[in-house]
Amino acid sequence: MTAETPRAQQGAALREHTLDSEMVFRGSFLNISRDLVRLPNGAQAQREYIRHSGAVMIVPLLDNGNVLLERQFRTPMQRVMIEFPAGKLDAGESWLICAQRELREETGYSAQEWAYIGPINNAISYSDEVIHLAFARGLVPGPQALEDNEFLEVFEAAPQQALDWVRTGQITDVKTVIGSFWLEKLLQGTWNFDWQRVPA
Numbered sequence: 001m002t003a004e005t006p007r008a009q010q011g012a013a014l015r016e017h018t019l020d021s022e023m024v025f026r027g028s029f030l031n032i033s034r035d036l037v038r039l040p041n042g043a044q045a046q047r048e049y050i051r052h053s054g055a056v057m058i059v060p061l062l063d064n065g066n067v068l069l070e071r072q073f074r075t076p077m078q079r080v081m082i083e084f085p086a087g088k089l090d091a092g093e094s095w096l097i098c099a100q101r102e103l104r105e106e107t108g109y110s111a112q113e114w115a116y117i118g119p120i121n122n123a124i125s126y127s128d129e130v131i132h133l134a135f136a137r138g139l140v141p142g143p144q145a146l147e148d149n150e151f152l153e154v155f156e157a158a159p160q161q162a163l164d165w166v167r168t169g170q171i172t173d174v175k176t177v178i179g180s181f182w183l184e185k186l187l188q189g190t191w192n193f194d195w196q197r198v199p200a
Helices: 095-107 159-168 174-188
Strands: 017-026 031-038 044-051 055-060 067-074 079-083 086-088 110-120 131-140 153-157 195-197
Touching: 017 044, 055 067, 055 095, 055 174, 067 095, 067 159, 079 174, 086 095, 095 110, 095 131, 110 174, 131 174, 153 159, 159 174
Parallel strands: 055 131
Antiparallel strands: 017 031, 031 044, 055 086, 067 079, 067 153, 110 131, 110 195
């Protein structure tokens, strides 16, 4: 394999081929699949993984230099987690429409400008979930519109405080950790963001 090998061909010898696939669980939030695959050496194996419709996470930048964060109890972890606002994509929904909705519902804020960062795969060993990362600024306050079974606390923090919480392990949510590092790059001027004005 040389440096000139097209990216699409790199790792081709590692590819597994799906022989059969079945849905073993269907839920309102996620589904679980079990595949029978042929391995590169010709042997067969089973792969179980979560299918997820995807999500968007927003890093909301306030005019005073702080960011908006949330505290929310997460059942798998059995504790309250600190996170940036995020939400699940509806079928066929764009990242921007989802981000606008989730920011407004969870925090009450609308944003006048958006910067799309890109997708991350947060659990590649057992899930196909894609989380789209975005930054929002020019925030305009308004009322929250939480769902009946949704309970969270919205609060402000300085960017350095968020980074300190990542360093000390108080923030462990992977999307929020990544968002915090992107935030640091933005504030340092290391990476440029493509901001777009969008009607709130």
